[in-house]
Amino acid sequence: MIAVAEGLEQVLADLVGTTTSSPELEITADRLALVCSLTWATSPLHASKPAMAPGEFGERLFPGPVLPAIAAELFHAGPGFRELERRGIELADTRSITVAYRRPVLAGDRVTASTSLIGWTPQRPVDSADSDRVDFEPATLALHDALRNQRGELVADIDRVVMIRSVAAARADDTRASG
């Protein structure tokens, strides 16, 4: 059986089921143009205002594959992430992402994320020989982001599985090992 440090288990149990709201991010024309340029999203759907103006949406669409990155950074800038940090938990590598697009995000939209901690799963600890602080990844978190536009309309449902680093657990483990 895989176990995590007792204190960490309690912290994670306390946090499961909590939802926090992020600040807002505006999809400005400049931001959209730079994202399209950097991701090579060259389709007129994303990159051509004249091509999209007469159509159903009247504006360029933000590239859907970039929305999970937006959601992750919105969470990072909000109170949910700060609460994790306060409890000695750092987010590490993302294991997987699943996104369902509900509505297009257009140039000029403003988006926010409501992020819920759905659950956690213990992992085997990795070798911490190279680090005295963070090379200890005891669990993954399952997060759900509901990304909404300025009208409150759901634009994407995103599920992320993210490794965590527990600074507190790593320190406790080091203390036990050296004791």
Add this chain to the structure above:
Amino acid sequence: MPELQLGCRSRSLERTIERSEIELLSTLTVPDGADALPRTTGPLGGALLAAVVATLAANTAPLYRELRETHGMRIIAALGMSATFHASVGAGDTVWAETWLQQVRVSASNPARRIATCRDEGRNQNGALVVELVRTLLVQFDRDSGR
């Protein structure tokens, strides 16, 4: 009209990721006024890697141009995407993707349209798998719309 070739792999262009691109991409996804710095100042991993590989596959692999030109396939909307990560990509690494059409089925809600499932494998300059993607698209073929 030729039959759709499911499972035929198509290779994207290669792209070498510069450090400045990683940093700028990270900055662009951070809300204005946020007091936190973007997390992705090191390797390109997670959501941003998925975004780069998905758009690389969709925009530069010949498959989608062939589907448009030979089969009259038009993408109406992206419905979803899933990504499984195997490794991160650092500054100076070169990524490319293999993409293929896995399945095309009639939309249950609109028989004139179809649901296409595309698979992408993102790899680095050593051929190592860095990310696997499944993208679902709502598409329409000219033959279905009588054009």
